[in-house]
Amino acid sequence: MKTKSYLSGTISSIILAQLKAKGTMYGYEICQKVKDLTEQEIQLTEAAIYPSLHKLEKSGIIFSFKEKVNGRTRKYYQLVEGKESLVDAQINELIRFTEHLRTLLNPSRV
Amino acid sequence: MKTKSYLSGTISSIILAQLKAKGTMYGYEICQKVKDLTEQEIQLTEAAIYPSLHKLEKSGIIFSFKEKVNGRTRKYYQLVEGKESLVDAQINELIRFTEHLRTLLNPSRV
DNA sequence: GAATATACCTAATTTACTTATACATAAAAA
DNA sequence: TTTTTATGTATAAGTAAATTAGGTATATTC
Secondary structure, eight states: OOSSOOOTTTHHHHHHHHHHHHSEEEHHHHHHHHHHHTTTOSOOOHHHHHHHHHHHHHTTSEEEEEEEETTEEEEEEEEOTTOHHHHHHHHHHHHHHHHHHHHHHOTTOO | OOSSOOOTTTHHHHHHHHHHHHSEEEHHHHHHHHHHHTTTOSOOOHHHHHHHHHHHHHTTSEEEEEEEETTEEEEEEEEOTTOHHHHHHHHHHHHHHHHHHHHHHOGGGO
16 A cells, blocks of 8 residues: 555545544644554655645645644644635545445446 | 546556456446446546556556447457456455545544 | 654655547537 | 537646655654
């Protein structure tokens, strides 16, 4: 699941779903959470997630603030108020895609 | 579903699943079948499918033969015998990915 | 003191899809 | 009858978005 990338286009939706579920998270935390939830099989690398977070922030759908924890600086991200429906729409679109994909891949569909 | 592409990386698996289900198909037919099965929402363009078919053939997992039908030449594709387990593995890997994705996107997972 | 975990980040490369275009025949519509 | 739509294959150029590979820094564990 590392070399062959199905992730393309899905990373931002994955991030938004995590933020929606937990409220406030930082990049490294999101990476760990995704790994935990997928039995280590989907690994969002930092090189993939940070640019994506920056892009989402630039687009105005999330915002960030820094905090110092145990001598290390964390950059927390959160959904912008009022953007929930946009987030839902993006997540639902991807869910819908996965349902179509399942149909296409199902060998018993006749 | 046209502009935002989640398709990346999934096209070859979609093709293989169609060939597995029907035995013999030509490119244009696969495009139509995918469109039909997804309520017009996933549209494999020809520019996406033909290079993918060529790549699969080059890799030895499918082969092709031409036939003239109604004055037009069709190029049929078929799975190479003995490659079924490889095909299944690829399809199952993608199904597994979609399951993980569903978990990651599910807002009610706590 | 070395390795691992935590925590952020970016440049260069590569992959592979999209946009655009090309060619060609048959059928349907205007 | 001429244009459009459907059928059918194909490639070149452009672009988006990931991966590979690297960099910086602190805290903890072995």
